[in-house]
Amino acid sequence: MDNQYAIEMLGITKVFPGIIANDDITLQLKKGEIHALLGENGAGKSTLMSVLFGLYQPEKGVIKKDGREVKIQNPNDANDLGIGMVHQHFKLVECFSVLDNIILGVEPVKGGFLQKKEARERILELSGKYGLKVDPDALIEDITVGMQQRTEILKMLYRDNEILIFDEPTAVLTPQEIDELMQIMRNLSAEGKSILFISHKLNEIMAVADRCTVLRKGKYIGTVNVKETTKEELSRMMVGRDVEFAVHKEDRTPGDVILHVDGLTVASKLHKNNAVRNVSFDVHAGEIVCIAGIDGNGQTELVYGLTGLEPLKAGSVTLKGKDITHASIRERSISGMSHIPEDRHKHGLVLDYSLEDNMILQRYFEPEFTSRGGTLRRSNIRSYANRLIEQYDVRSGQGAITKARSMSGGNQQKAIIARELDKKPDLLIAVQPTRGLDVGAIEYIHKQLVTQRDEGRAVLLVSLELDEVMTVPDRILVMYEGEIVGELDPRTTSVEELGLYMSGAAGKGAASDSAAAGPDHTKEQEEVLHE
Amino acid sequence: MNKKESILKKPAMQTFISSLACIVLGLLAGFIVLTFIDARGSGKALLDIIRNFFRYPSASVALKYFGNTIVKTAPLLMCSLSILFSYKVGLFNIGVAGQYALGAGLALYAALGWQLPWYVCVLLACAASSLLGAISGFLKSYCNVNEVISGIMLNWLSLYTANMLLTIVKETTSPYTKNIVNVNQSALLPNMGLDKLFNNNQYMTIAIPLAIILAILVWFILEKTKFGYELKATGYNKHAARYCGMKEKRNTILTLIIGGALAGLGAAMFYLTGYEQWMCTQSSVPGMGFNGIAAAFLGGLHPIGAIFSSLFIQHITEGGAYVDKTLYCSQISDLISSIIIYLCGFVLFMKLFLNKWLTRRDEQKGGRS
Numbered sequence: 001m002d003n004q005y006a007i008e009m010l011g012i013t014k015v016f017p018g019i020i021a022n023d024d025i026t027l028q029l030k031k032g033e034i035h036a037l038l039g040e041n042g043a044g045k046s047t048l049m050s051v052l053f054g055l056y057q058p059e060k061g062v063i064k065k066d067g068r069e070v071k072i073q074n075p076n077d078a079n080d081l082g083i084g085m086v087h088q089h090f091k092l093v094e095c096f097s098v099l100d101n102i103i104l105g106v107e108p109v110k111g112g113f114l115q116k117k118e119a120r121e122r123i124l125e126l127s128g129k130y131g132l133k134v135d136p137d138a139l140i141e142d143i144t145v146g147m148q149q150r151t152e153i154l155k156m157l158y159r160d161n162e163i164l165i166f167d168e169p170t171a172v173l174t175p176q177e178i179d180e181l182m183q184i185m186r187n188l189s190a191e192g193k194s195i196l197f198i199s200h201k202l203n204e205i206m207a208v209a210d211r212c213t214v215l216r217k218g219k220y221i222g223t224v225n226v227k228e229t230t231k232e233e234l235s236r237m238m239v240g241r242d243v244e245f246a247v248h249k250e251d252r253t254p255g256d257v258i259l260h261v262d263g264l265t266v267a268s269k270l271h272k273n274n275a276v277r278n279v280s281f282d283v284h285a286g287e288i289v290c291i292a293g294i295d296g297n298g299q300t301e302l303v304y305g306l307t308g309l310e311p312l313k314a315g316s317v318t319l320k321g322k323d324i325t326h327a328s329i330r331e332r333s334i335s336g337m338s339h340i341p342e343d344r345h346k347h348g349l350v351l352d353y354s355l356e357d358n359m360i361l362q363r364y365f366e367p368e369f370t371s372r373g374g375t376l377r378r379s380n381i382r383s384y385a386n387r388l389i390e391q392y393d394v395r396s397g398q399g400a401i402t403k404a405r406s407m408s409g410g411n412q413q414k415a416i417i418a419r420e421l422d423k424k425p426d427l428l429i430a431v432q433p434t435r436g437l438d439v440g441a442i443e444y445i446h447k448q449l450v451t452q453r454d455e456g457r458a459v460l461l462v463s464l465e466l467d468e469v470m471t472v473p474d475r476i477l478v479m480y481e482g483e484i485v486g487e488l489d490p491r492t493t494s495v496e497e498l499g500l501y502m503s504g505a506a507g508k509g510a511a512s513d514s515a516a517a518g519p520d521h522t523k524e525q526e527e528v529l530h531e
Numbered sequence: 532m533n534k535k536e537s538i539l540k541k542p543a544m545q546t547f548i549s550s551l552a553c554i555v556l557g558l559l560a561g562f563i564v565l566t567f568i569d570a571r572g573s574g575k576a577l578l579d580i581i582r583n584f585f586r587y588p589s590a591s592v593a594l595k596y597f598g599n600t601i602v603k604t605a606p607l608l609m610c611s612l613s614i615l616f617s618y619k620v621g622l623f624n625i626g627v628a629g630q631y632a633l634g635a636g637l638a639l640y641a642a643l644g645w646q647l648p649w650y651v652c653v654l655l656a657c658a659a660s661s662l663l664g665a666i667s668g669f670l671k672s673y674c675n676v677n678e679v680i681s682g683i684m685l686n687w688l689s690l691y692t693a694n695m696l697l698t699i700v701k702e703t704t705s706p707y708t709k710n711i712v713n714v715n716q717s718a719l720l721p722n723m724g725l726d727k728l729f730n731n732n733q734y735m736t737i738a739i740p741l742a743i744i745l746a747i748l749v750w751f752i753l754e755k756t757k758f759g760y761e762l763k764a765t766g767y768n769k770h771a772a773r774y775c776g777m778k779e780k781r782n783t784i785l786t787l788i789i790g791g792a793l794a795g796l797g798a799a800m801f802y803l804t805g806y807e808q809w810m811c812t813q814s815s816v817p818g819m820g821f822n823g824i825a826a827a828f829l830g831g832l833h834p835i836g837a838i839f840s841s842l843f844i845q846h847i848t849e850g851g852a853y854v855d856k857t858l859y860c861s862q863i864s865d866l867i868s869s870i871i872i873y874l875c876g877f878v879l880f881m882k883l884f885l886n887k888w889l890t891r892r893d894e895q896k897g898g899r900s
Contacts, residue, residue, distance in 0.1 A: 307774075309773065309774065328776065329773065329774070329775070329776040330775075330776030330777075331776075332776075333775070333776055339774070341774060346768075346770045346771070347770050347771055347773075347774040348771065348774070349768075349771060350764050350767045350768045350771045350772075351767070351768065352767045352768075353763075353764065353767065357760070357764075361764070361771070361775045362775050362776075364757060364760055364761075365757060369757075370757040374756050374757050374758060375755050375756050375757070376755060376756060376757055376760055
């Protein structure tokens with residue numbers, strides 16, 4: 001029987017106590033197409049995928065494979081049906097080789113012995129066929145994120161999966177790697193694989209997908225042909241209103257130097273080299289400076305050095321003319337530094353504390369919240385938290401006493417932003433403030449950053465998202481292997497140029513280590529010399 | 532959602548139910564073991580354990596023996612406070628057993644060897660035990676040594692230090708230390724009239740009200756003060772604590788120092804009543820510290836809950852002594868109370884179980900609606 005659909009999920013309804021996660025959702029994946037699944041956080045994408053993988057049983061609806069109704073009780077059933085998934089966070093064994101990871105769980109054995117030779121041939125054949133360049137013998141911990149992802153894709157292909165699900169696959173890649181991935185996805189679909197591409201990045205969906213299904217708040221909004229739609233229409237379907245993509249900001253002349261960093265060097269925890277090497281820059285009042293770069297090029301350590309989470313090996317940090325090189329974290333905070341941390345669960349919040357206790361995390365010791373006898377002033381804390389909740393529109397189940405753990409990612413981030421901005425800092429360090437958030441929340445956070453700038457504060461933004469790097473800051477500093485390899489003006493530069501700097505192909509990293517340097521580097525050096 | 536469900540979902544209620552379930556399970560397991568050994572007397576033996584001092588028909592005698600149970604509850608409560616205090620800060624202070632042993636050693640030596648008054652003995656015991664805590668805390672903060680490992684090692688060190696120290700002040704003919712009553716009356720904790728309340732039980736001292744006050748104080752510090760806010764933040768998420776400028780290393784050390792002080796205080800509270808003498812040849816740390824772990828968990832890791840759980844565990848332990856020795860060997864009482872105490876530690880597990888059951892029930896309900 002000829003059926004054009006590889007997998008069909010018809011009228012899926014999944015109810016959790018108090019919430020309908022999926023409400024009569026239909027998703028039809030044609031054979032050989034790239035089908036995008038678009039929706040904000042909490043729209044029900046994850047629930048729908050969990051239903052497909054048999055982790056949840058739907059209350060209503062049927063799943064059909066090749067037109068035949070199937071029951072998926074657990075992930076093994078899904079695997080038997082040829083459904084495979086590349087997770088957002090890779091599921092690889094770090095100290096195993098690429099080959100070992102691919103065959104993990106389906107090892108070819110003869111008489112109890114591994115037959116790696118067969119596996120190797122098969123992997124090389126697959127990797128040639130789809131253009132998935134990997135080194136089968138390299139250890140996962142040594143290879144790039146892009147290659148790790150290709151390993152994950154090979155894992156699915158090795159298992160003869162026909163339906164491939166990519167869960168936000170571009171979040172960790174460079175622009176060049178994203179292009180490569182898009183090409184790989186096209187190759188795969190040309191070979192007859194059906195691809196489900198989960199994303200909330202509209203550019204990528206427009207670039208690669210054939211059709212797109214949009215979910216909003218657990219409801220099915222519609223399926224459109226990507227060729228016949230626009231970015232604006234998709235975003236309207238996803239959010240339910242018009243979204244501003246452009247970040248509106250007026251030109252401003254930067255004021256005095258707020259943050260002055262000179263020769264900053266921070267040791268690495270992973271290897272013997274320094275993670276941050278001799279980095280110097282200034283951030284002025286009323287400007288947003290963005291540190292761009294691929295993840296793992298020293299941005300995290302740079303921020304740790306600035307905020308005092310890690311000691312400096314060399315160099316100095318000056319805030320408003322005051323030397324804070326050796327100041328404690330608390331002293332820096334009181335001197336006017338706010339820090340929206342990269343990892344909101346690790347650093348930003350005490351998840352088992354209530355929202356109100358998290359709101360006072362940076363100022364609980366102030367007389368407003370702690371009496372002279374050392375007891376907490378609960379009623380002041382409550383009213384302070386309520387004010388922030390209202391002002392910054394932080395939504396939660398039970399208001400101030402909600403456990404931070406039970407809140408959505410966007411609202412957790414809003415809580416952190418409320419806490420950090422309410423300190424009225426001179427310098428705001430925001431590290432990937434929009435990571436994992438939906439367009440509505442991103443729009444909100446970008447507005448807040450620009451507001452801070454317009455109120456005359458210095459903002460240091462660290463970002464991996466190209467859209468953000470291109471639209472939010474006034475200046476871009478590109479970091480590569482622990483050094484600042486270029487300074488770009490977002491108004492004049494292009495994504496391609498930025499990508500070259502980020503991958504070390506342009507700027508300081510491209511030239512020999514010390515002598516020859518790109519024009520941007522020279523400028524950087526001059527700035528340092530002038531001090 | 533109906534009313535019954537919302538009550539079951541309250542954390543305090545869940546803890547209470549879980550604790551009760553653990554107690555029932557423990558008693559059941561004890562009963563099974565007794566039946567296996569000798570079916571004839573198992574029912575009666577279990578009853579003996581539960582009845583403890585209630586077996587005495589005369590109210591006044593029962594009261595006196597009730598006093599004995601309470602006397603031993605005070606140190607147990609202190610040990611469980613030590614455990615739960617550090618547990619709230621994310622530390623598992625298994626060194627409590629050694630801290631208790633060293634506290635006992637110092638308290639008794641100060642009383643018998645140096646002939647010091649009781650308050651000095653108490654302070655010395657506290658100081659020695661907090662020093663032990665400080666060592667564990669320092670190792671944890673600056674050398675990344677797990678406090679469980681250093682705690683267990685220190686347990687042995689402290690046991691033999693106490694044994695060595697107390698051998699100097701032991702009776703010549705027995706392995707036990709001299710009786711404080713005969714050597715230095717000033718080292719006995721004051722009774723403050725409590726002995727009269729319990730039918731002239733001379734071991735009833737200020738230790739009992741003091742232990743209860745300390746339990747309330749621990750609760751107050753953890754829940755109501757800036758200090759407790761900092762400590763708990765460190766325990767829940769030390770990265771976040773560091774991020775917002777708390778001194779998480781200092782907090783770790785301070786927590787274990789306080790934990791040690793509580794355990795040492797417990798030891799002094801018990802041995803300075805003269806109720807029991809230290810046996811200088813003992814080759815394992817007193818069980819009080821480890822029972823403290825069970826009491827802390829059975830009490831739902833709440834200082835006030837610990838008061839009741841400590842009393843229950845001590846009650847069972849005492850009751851074990853009344854098991855019919857003609858049917859069961861003399862170790863049986865310890866065995867049964869250990870089994871019950873062991874299962875009492877499963878409160879968190881029970882809670883998990885209860886929650887899973889509730890979610891499943893909710894899911895099924897959601898499915899039907």
